[in-house]
Every structure is written in structure tokens, then in C-alpha cells.
Amino acid sequence: MSDEHRSLPVMQPDSGHTDEGQIPPIVRFLPLQKALDLARANSLWPLTFGIACCAIEMMAASASRYDTDRFGAGVFRNSPRQADLMIVAGTVNMKMAPIIRRLYDQMPAPKYVIALGSCAICGGPFDQDENYAVVQGVDKVVPVDIFVPGCPPRPEALINAILELQERIKSGQTHSSRV
Amino acid sequence: MSDSETTVALEIKPTAYQQQLLDLLSSLHLAGIQLSDFSKTGVDFDAVANSETLPAAASALRDNGFALDCILGIDRNPGLEAVYLFRPFADGARVRIRAQVAPDRALLPTITGIYSGADWYEREVHDMFGIVFEGHSHLRPLLLPHFTNFHPLRKNFHGSPIVIPEDTVEIPEVDLQAAMKLGQTDRTHRDFFLNMGPQHPSTHGVLRILLHVEGEEVLGGRCHLGYSHRGTEKLAEKKQYVQILPYTDRMDYLAPLNYNWGYAALLERATGIESTPRAEAIRVAIGELARVSSHLVWLGTFMLDLGAITPFLFCFEDRERILTVFERATGQRMTTSYIVVGGVRNDVYDGFIQDVRDLLDYMRKRLPEYDRLVMTNEIFLQRTRGVGVITAQQARDQGVTGPVLRGSGVDFDLRRDEPYCPLYQELKWNVVVEQEGDCLARSRVRMREMDESLNLIEQALERIEEGPYRAKIPRNFKVNAGEYYSATEGPRGMVGWYLVADGSMTPYRLKVRVPSFPNLQVVESLIPHSRVADVVAILGSVDVVIPEIDR
Ligand code: SF4
Numbered sequence: 001m002s003d004e005h006r007s008l009p010v011m012q013p014d015s016g017h018t019d020e021g022q023i024p025p026i027v028r029f030l031p032l033q034k035a036l037d038l039a040r041a042n043s044l045w046p047l048t049f050g051i052a053c054c055a056i057e058m059m060a061a062s063a064s065r066y067d068t069d070r071f072g073a074g075v076f077r078n079s080p081r082q083a084d085l086m087i088v089a090g091t092v093n094m095k096m097a098p099i100i101r102r103l104y105d106q107m108p109a110p111k112y113v114i115a116l117g118s119c120a121i122c123g124g125p126f127d128q129d130e131n132y133a134v135v136q137g138v139d140k141v142v143p144v145d146i147f148v149p150g151c152p153p154r155p156e157a158l159i160n161a162i163l164e165l166q167e168r169i170k171s172g173q174t175h176s177s178r179v
Numbered sequence: 180m181s182d183s184e185t186t187v188a189l190e191i192k193p194t195a196y197q198q199q200l201l202d203l204l205s206s207l208h209l210a211g212i213q214l215s216d217f218s219k220t221g222v223d224f225d226a227v228a229n230s231e232t233l234p235a236a237a238s239a240l241r242d243n244g245f246a247l248d249c250i251l252g253i254d255r256n257p258g259l260e261a262v263y264l265f266r267p268f269a270d271g272a273r274v275r276i277r278a279q280v281a282p283d284r285a286l287l288p289t290i291t292g293i294y295s296g297a298d299w300y301e302r303e304v305h306d307m308f309g310i311v312f313e314g315h316s317h318l319r320p321l322l323l324p325h326f327t328n329f330h331p332l333r334k335n336f337h338g339s340p341i342v343i344p345e346d347t348v349e350i351p352e353v354d355l356q357a358a359m360k361l362g363q364t365d366r367t368h369r370d371f372f373l374n375m376g377p378q379h380p381s382t383h384g385v386l387r388i389l390l391h392v393e394g395e396e397v398l399g400g401r402c403h404l405g406y407s408h409r410g411t412e413k414l415a416e417k418k419q420y421v422q423i424l425p426y427t428d429r430m431d432y433l434a435p436l437n438y439n440w441g442y443a444a445l446l447e448r449a450t451g452i453e454s455t456p457r458a459e460a461i462r463v464a465i466g467e468l469a470r471v472s473s474h475l476v477w478l479g480t481f482m483l484d485l486g487a488i489t490p491f492l493f494c495f496e497d498r499e500r501i502l503t504v505f506e507r508a509t510g511q512r513m514t515t516s517y518i519v520v521g522g523v524r525n526d527v528y529d530g531f532i533q534d535v536r537d538l539l540d541y542m543r544k545r546l547p548e549y550d551r552l553v554m555t556n557e558i559f560l561q562r563t564r565g566v567g568v569i570t571a572q573q574a575r576d577q578g579v580t581g582p583v584l585r586g587s588g589v590d591f592d593l594r595r596d597e598p599y600c601p602l603y604q605e606l607k608w609n610v611v612v613e614q615e616g617d618c619l620a621r622s623r624v625r626m627r628e629m630d631e632s633l634n635l636i637e638q639a640l641e642r643i644e645e646g647p648y649r650a651k652i653p654r655n656f657k658v659n660a661g662e663y664y665s666a667t668e669g670p671r672g673m674v675g676w677y678l679v680a681d682g683s684m685t686p687y688r689l690k691v692r693v694p695s696f697p698n699l700q701v702v703e704s705l706i707p708h709s710r711v712a713d714v715v716a717i718l719g720s721v722d723v724v725i726p727e728i729d730r
Contacts, residue, residue: 130337131409
């Protein structure tokens with residue numbers, strides 16, 4: 001596969017909110033920051049947003065048996081403006097990629113991304129020589145904090161990812177907290 | 180074969196009904212009319228049309244009660260071909276009409292004026308092969324982004340990636356321009372466009388419906404597809420037959436087993452391999468379980484769309500119980516790849532039968548509960564009764580199948596009418612039909628179908644006899660050159676597989692005719708003059724899976 005396929009021209013990962021161009025705050029309130037992070041970690045609001053098969057496992061994770069509410073991440077929001085966690089569940093293709101970027105941009109910071117399933121990680125089973133449609137991983141479009149392998153990953157894997165994300169938020173290791 | 184001569188080459192002696200159809204076809208100035216062996220190819224009649232005879236043939240078939248199965252393209256290299264498949268609901272007789280065109284002058288007349296369901300099929304063929312359908316009112320890309328300039332399923336296309344131009348991060352303006360023409364009224368200051376999706380909780384995946392609304396009233400709407408197009412059909416041309424099986428799981432992830440079955444049935448028809456009796460019984464048991472689990476997801480999400488959360492939680496819990504059995508039997512919760520050519524991939528575990536029996540007992544208690552909770556709920560009735568009525572004729576024109584068709588009073592189920600598994604003939608069960616054609620009727624069909632499925636499972640369990648679970652087949656088998664079609668009944672309707680084999684280990688062309696494709700298309704014609712909230716109800720009652728449409 002040619003290199004040009006690997007990089008999308010308009011959507012560089014991490015553009016905008018996280019990296020260069022932003023002036024780091026001069027004064028930091030570390031204890032306050034820590035308290036806020038703790039609060040954020042324990043009340044993640046995911047965006048209701050499924051693309052393909054993995055979305056069903058995401059629904060299963062939020063439904064009665066697995067119940068992500070137990071971990072504070074069960075309030076699925078339909079509007080990106082109310083959500084701070086994007087779970088990319090499914091195959092991202094070239095037609096969808098700009099929309100994912102747009103949704104991500106609409107979410108208020110700090111925001112976190114979980115790439116659920118091999119499609120969101122690298123194109124999964126569709127990342128083949130002859131494929132013309134599938135983006136090789138959603139990290140080409142938005143910065144991803146946690147990758148969950150599997151095709152589809154079990155709901156437990158998603159729960160594990162949420163717990164892991166909470167740890168990272170608390171210790172300030174997400175893309176959003178690295179200002 | 181020249182177009183002018185009308186040859187009727189008979190290999191098989193036609194029955195009276197077939198003779199009648201042959202006479203009909205010969206009166207249509209079609210060339211190369213042939214009777215073909217249904218059990219080998221899945222098609223009864225073959226004919227060749229050209230741009231002059233095609234519309235007349237289509238309209239004659241429509242007058243004789245034929246519905247449009249699907250339209251697909253084939254790159255003959257050189258030369259392109261559009262294949263039209265028709266089938267009446269009453270009697271099983273599939274007619275295949277081919278129309279050949281040159282790649283540099285790929286023009287065919289549209290048949291959207293005759294079959295409204297041809298609309299999206301023609302757009303898809305245009306996308307994938309570049310055949311232009313003259314007279315089609317909006318031949319814009321359906322599955323591919325609007326900025327693509329290639330036709331991926333042509334043989335000279337080798338997977339160069341789509342490059343997103345710099346300026347298309349925004350949702351393109353062109354769409355809006357086209358959408359302006361949707362509504363019937365003049366543009367006043369009160370009407371506006373509403374984007375439903377691609378990220379919308381009730382579109383079940385990534386569907387975008389551009390609604391033209393005036394207040395609460397919807398003047399018109401147009402679906403935009405392709406947000407989860409994954410190029411599976413192109414991939415299939417590079418994969419060996421066995422390697423394609425996992426991709427079938429991922430098309431309809433709510434009922435992967437039924438898709439596995441459809442693909443296995445296609446290859447069994449093409450190669451003549453027969454599956455074992457034990458495997459057939461396992462297939463019925465597990466395939467019907469998949470149908471129940473798919474209907475449960477439909478019920479849960481449909482209720483969620485209508486604003487009720489409790490059924491969703493109930494349904495998913497029940498579904499988890501079914502998935503537990505799937506996982507133990509197949510090794511996977513969702514992407515099972517279990518039903519393979521000649522049987523099933525591995526034998527069921529000890530205690531499978533007991534587990535399924537327990538499940539049946541449990542589900543038998545649950546279904547009346549759903550009836551009480553949902554089907555007699557006043558709010559539910561008000562939201563669905565008389566909403567989104569599909570008439571039988573409309574269903575036929577659009578090529579709708581499955582519970583949506585049966586909800587419109589058409590008694591048609593492939594399990595009975597085009598048997599792909601002998602057990603369905605032997606077991607006692609009924610095809611569920613409701614007459615009204617509204618959202619409520621469709622819902623009732625699915626609820627009663629779950630009951631029937633439970634009956635089928637119970638009887639199938641008794642038929643699981645000792646014996647091999649899989650016929651002996653070579654590891655990498657080939658399929659003899661030819662064209663094969665096979666259709667099975669998935670939870671959403673007819674899953675058709677069209678295979679063009681060239682005698683090698685990979686398909687030359689594999690087309691999947693998915694049930695959600697026409698079923699969603701009918702939504703487009705239902706939404707004018709409904710309320711915005713009804714659009715959600717209609718969409719939910721039709722039960723579509725978007726990645727299956729986009730493939
Ligand atoms: S990773 Fe597998 S299960 Fe998930 S969306 Fe991709 S193909 Fe489907």
C-alpha cells in the first residue's frame with residue numbers, strides 16, 4: 001500500500017487542541033487540576049455513536065448485563081456537545097472520516113477517544129491491498145487514548161478500556177491533559 | 180448471440196407454468212431465451228435484452244406480478260453487463276435478464292419509471308461500474324463519496340485509495356442543492372433542511388437522511404448512504420472462497436449465522452456438495468436462534484427510538500443468554516463464521532440441546548411479557564398504528580422482502596417458497612402475515628415470528644441425530660465456471676448471493692443482495708407528509724442494518 005494512503009491530507013492527528021500553537025498556561029493549579037481530573041474520570045459521558053459491528057458490543061456493554069454505569073460511564077449522550085468520551089466503534093471509511101473529525105471538534109475539551117475494535121485501530125479485516133474505502137485506523141483522524149483490540153472486542157474489554165482510561169485521566173496521561 | 184434472433188433453446192422440458200412464461204418472454208423480443216436448471220443455478224429463465232427491449236420487458240414482467248430482486252453489474256472485461264433479476268411472489272420462477280454494454284459507451288435506459296425500487300440499484304451500478312442509466316432523475320453517487328472519480332468494481336481498478344480533497348471537510352453543499360428539489364412546495368421562509376445523521380441515535384449505524392421539513396411536517400427526504408462502505412465485494416474478488424466467510428459475518432452483524440448460511444448455501448448450490456442431516460438440524464436450530472436474537476435487538480432499539488428504555492434492557496439481557504449459547508457452540512459471540520460449506524465448522528458441545536431447551540423455556544415466558552409490556556402499550560400503539568403504510572404493490576415495486584413484506588399482507592417466505600434446507604419443509608410452522616402494512620403490523624410480524632422460531636428450534640433439536648456434522652470437502656475447493664444465485668431468508672428478508680465463478684479458487688464477482696437495501700429505500704417514499712417523529716418510528720419498524728446496505 002502506498003504511503004499516500006496512510007496519511008490523510010486534511011486531518012493530521014492531534015491538530016488543534018493539543019500540540020504546538022497553544023501557549024501553556026503560566027500558572028497551574030495542580031491540586032485543583034487533580035480534583036477535576038478525578039471528577040472527570042468518574043463521570044465519563046460517552047457519545048452515542050456506532051459505526052458497525054463493534055457498536056453492538058458497545059450497546060451490549062451499556063445494557064443490563066455489563067452495565068458501564070457501574071463505572072460512571074453509562075450516560076450515553078446523543079449530542080457531541082454534551083459528551084466527553086468518543087468510542088469509535090466500527091470501520092471508518094473515507095466518507096466517514098471527515099464527519100468523525102467534525103464530531104470530535106464539536107466535543108468540549110477535555111475529551112477522550114477510545115478506538116474499539118481492529119477496524120478502528122488499523123482497518124481490521126478490511127485493511128487489504130485492494131481496498132479503496134477504509135481508513136487504516138481512526139488515529140489518522142482523531143487522537144486516540146485507548147486502543148481495544150478484538151473483532152469485535154467483548155464488552156469486558158470495553159469496560160477494561162474505560163477503567164484504564166480513568167486511570168490515565170487521573171494521572172494526567174491523556175491527549176487532552178497533555179497541554 | 181445477436182439481438183435480433185429469438186432463440187428458444189430448451190434443455191429441460193418446461194411445465195405448463197414455465198411454458199406460459201416462456202411464451203411471455205418470447206413475445207418481448209428478447210434474445211437468447213433459455214430455461215435453466217434452478218437447482219444448479221438458482222435461476223429459471225435467462226434472456227438477453229438491449230436498450231430498446233429492456234424497458235418493455237421490465238414493464239411486461241411487472242404487469243405479470245414479478246417483483247424486482249436486484250440489479251447488479253458485472254465487468255466482463257471487455258464489456259460491461261447489467262443483470263436484472265425478477266421474481267414473482269406467488270410462484271417460484273426467477274427470471275434473469277442481461278443487458279450488455281461497451282465500457283466506453285455504457286448507456287442503458289433506466290427502469291425506475293417501472294420499478295421504483297430500481298432507483299438505488301441503478302445508482303449503485305453506476306457507482307461501481309460507471310454504467311449510465313439514461314433518464315434516471317438523480318444519478319449521483321450512492322455508496323462512494325461524491326468526490327470519487329473511479330469505478331471500483333471494474334477489473335482495471337486496482338485499489339488506489341480514495342484521496343480526500345482539501346476542501347471537503349465540510350459536508351458538501353451539492354447535496355443541499357439537490358435536496359432543494361425534494362419538497363413539493365415552493366421554498367418559503369418556513370421550510371428548512373434537517374440533517375438526520377450520520378451521527379444520530381435512531382439511524383442504527385451511520386445513515387444520513389436529509390429531511391426537508393416545514394415545522395413538524397416532513398415534505399420529503401433523501402437517504403445518503405455509504406458512510407460504512409467497506410468495499411467487501413471488491414475484496415471478495417481477491418480472496419479464496421473459504422476466506423470470504425468471515426466477511427459475511429461482518430455484513431449483518433445482528434444475524435451473522437444467517438449470512439454464513441446464505442453463503443454456504445450458495446457454494447453448496449455451485450459445487451453440488453450436500454450438507455449432512457445432522458448439520459441441517461443444527462443449522463435450523465442455531466439459525467433460528469440467530470433470528471430471535473436479531474429480532475430482540477430490533478425490539479429493544481425500536482423501543483429506544485420511541486422513547487422507552489426498559490424493553491431495551493430486557494431484550495439485551497435475553498440476547499446475552501442466546502449469545503452465551505452461540506459462544507459455547509461457535510466460539511464467538513457475534514462474528515461466528517460457523518455455518519460452512521457442507522455443514523457446520525465444528526460439532527455442537529455436549530449439553531447444547533439441554534441449554535437450548537432451557538433457553539426455549541425461558542423465552543416462552545418472556546415473549547408474553549413483551550406482548551404485555553410493548554405490544555399492548557397505548558403509547559406504542561398510538562405511535563405505530565397507521566404510520567408508514569406500505570401497500571402490497573408498493574412492496575413489490577420496491578423489492579421489499581422479509582417481515583416488512585409480510586407486514587404488508589404478502590405471504591412470502593423463502594424458507595417455505597424457495598427451500599434451501601429440507602427441514603423447513605418437514606417441520607411444522609407457519610409463515611406469519613399481517614395485512615395492514617403499517618409500523619404496528621411489521622412489529623406484530625416480528626413478535627409472532629419469534630414464537631414460530633421457537634417452535635422451529637424445538638422441532639429441530641429433536642432432529643439432531645448422530646452422524647457427521649460436516650461433509651468431507653477438499654480444503655481449498657474450486658467452483659466450476661458459471662453463474663449461480665442463491666437466496667435465503669435472513670431476519671430482515673431475502674439475502675441473495677450472486678456468484679460469477681471462473682473455475683479458479685477465487686470468485687470472479689460476488690454480489691450480495693441485501694434485504695435492508697430495498698427495505699430502506701421504501702422509507703424514502705414513506706416519509707413525505709409524515710411528522711419528524713414518525714420518521715424515527717418508520718425507520719425503526721423497518722429494521723435496517725446499515726453496514727449490510729453499504730457492504
Ligand atoms: S473490528 Fe471487526 S467487529 Fe469491529 S467493526 Fe471491524 S469488522 Fe466489525
